Amino acid sequence: MCIFCKIINKEIPASIIYEDEDVCAILDVAQVTEGHTLVMPKDHFESILDCPPVLLSKIISVTQMLSKDIVSKLNAKGVNVLTNAKEAAGQSVMHFHIHIIPRYTEDDGLILKFRGNPTPDVAKIEKILKK
Numbered sequence: 001m002c003i004f005c006k007i008i009n010k011e012i013p014a015s016i017i018y019e020d021e022d023v024c025a026i027l028d029v030a031q032v033t034e035g036h037t038l039v040m041p042k043d044h045f046e047s048i049l050d051c052p053p054v055l056l057s058k059i060i061s062v063t064q065m066l067s068k069d070i071v072s073k074l075n076a077k078g079v080n081v082l083t084n085a086k087e088a089a090g091q092s093v094m095h096f097h098i099h100i101i102p103r104y105t106e107d108d109g110l111i112l113k114f115r116g117n118p119t120p121d122v123a124k125i126e127k128i129l130k131k
């Protein structure tokens with residue numbers, strides 16, 4: 001059984017901030033920023049790529065509700081909401097979860113950089129579009 005399934009089944013402790021019949025949210029043990037939260041389905045799906053769409057809608061709704069609550073209660077200035085799918089994308093726990101990372105300053109613990117091409121390659125974009 002995976003570590004998040006064990007948390008959901010209350011076999012190991014975690015700071016659970018929300019749960020209903022389908023969804024559970026816990027404080028991330030790493031706390032990248034204050035209030036860093038993980039929202040996950042109670043049933044085991046490996047990543048967003050495997051999660052049934054109806055359940056995914058519910059998880060996203062809970063994520064929005066908790067994001068608003070966390071931003072307001074912790075007085076954050078913004079929030080990053082993200083999920084990692086598969087090892088290549090940095091997923092380390094193979095039970096689908098969405099990170100809620102409240103933001104306070106640009107230098108608060110999360111470094112998120114999009115290293116895009118500053119001069120758009122129109123031919124390349126056309127090629128991708130065709131795929």
Ligand code: DGP
Nearest residue numbers: 014026027028029030084090091092093
């Ligand atoms: P990811 O790299 O997207 O798979 O993120 C996994 C996160 O899960 C990472 O930020 C640390 C957190 N985490 C791992 N094990 C535990 C645990 O046992 N308890 C809690 N609360 N968080 C955990």
